[in-house]
Amino acid sequence: MKKMICCLILLSFALGQPTFATQSSIKVLLLGADSVQQKPTYHSEDVSYRNGAIALGALLMIPEPRKRLPAAVIIQGSGSSDRTNQWARAIAEVLVNKGTAVLLTDKRGSGKSEGNWQTADFNDLAADAIAGVQFLRARNEIDSEKVGLVGLSQGGWIAPLAAARSKQVAFVIAISGASVSFAEQSFTEMANTARQAGLNEKQVREVLELNRAVAEYLTTGDWQTYSEHRERALKSEWGRIAAGFPGTPDQPIWTFLRGVAAYDPLSYWLQLTKPVLIIYGEKDEQDNVPVAESVRRLQHTFAIVRKENYRIVVIPNAGHALSDTERRELMPAFVGTLTSWFGEFIMK
16 A cells, blocks of 8 residues: 555654555465455444543454354554454454454544544553453453454554453554664665655655654754754755654654664563464555565564464565555455464464
8 A cells, every 4th residue: 555655754653544545583475366365254243441540442243143252352553443444354254254252442532532643652551452352351242361453554563562461362463563663764764765655765765864854853852953954944845854854842642653663572472371373465565565684583572582382474466564555455465374373373
């Protein structure tokens, strides 16, 4: 999905949220078309639960028959996103069709959830995910020992943080979530976005210099230096991109960035003993996620702790959404990967 230039600032609120409208480690799978999800039969229920003072809303999807089911909390991606997000809904239906109950969440400040995602940091969003796990564990239909997290895009950053903080999380799935630091992710995405906009390599370097000015402002609080850099950039040939960077110090994105700028997920992945599945699209390397570097770091991290109950899968010819944009559906290889892993690690 091509993102609007004006929405990108250092990361477009971190990893973008795609939609259909627009060797113990790496496995590359090519599966047949019959792996695509079938229409599931399930009961749906509008539910609410709390993280402290904040009321959170979600759609609870429970497959038939409704008894002692494993369950997953969907952690939405960047920006405003709720149960109507087509990408999240399609992934939820894959899981429901496999016999897993799904809490398809409204991100805080979206849909029926209170709060404000623009001022929340990853700790807040992780706490929301843990609240979802606790809600599911209290349901009679759910096997309380088999409730896990499925993080989509930015949610793939949040999932290991939440799992490291709660022993109640039984498994973790990260889909198109970078495993590099927040800062490194932002530079990768900005460079790819600039190239997609037709900028030459000299101009790409200039865009990244403005991105560095953002990082320096977050560190030093020197607004004037950043503002002058942005003003010069606005007069350049790529001024339309510079216009997407915040122009005043009171914009909500600064609160978000200060809360997450130093975030690195590897320290949390390092702590996890529960089963883990991590999925990337090969072509996301040219869009949102530094796929090869994310895989390298995860392999190294898991090797340090001698972790064996994990799988990293790179889907060939797939982008960030892991979907066939012409057929407007998830790629069979992605669906097959997700369902086979559930069958091996969760449904047994």
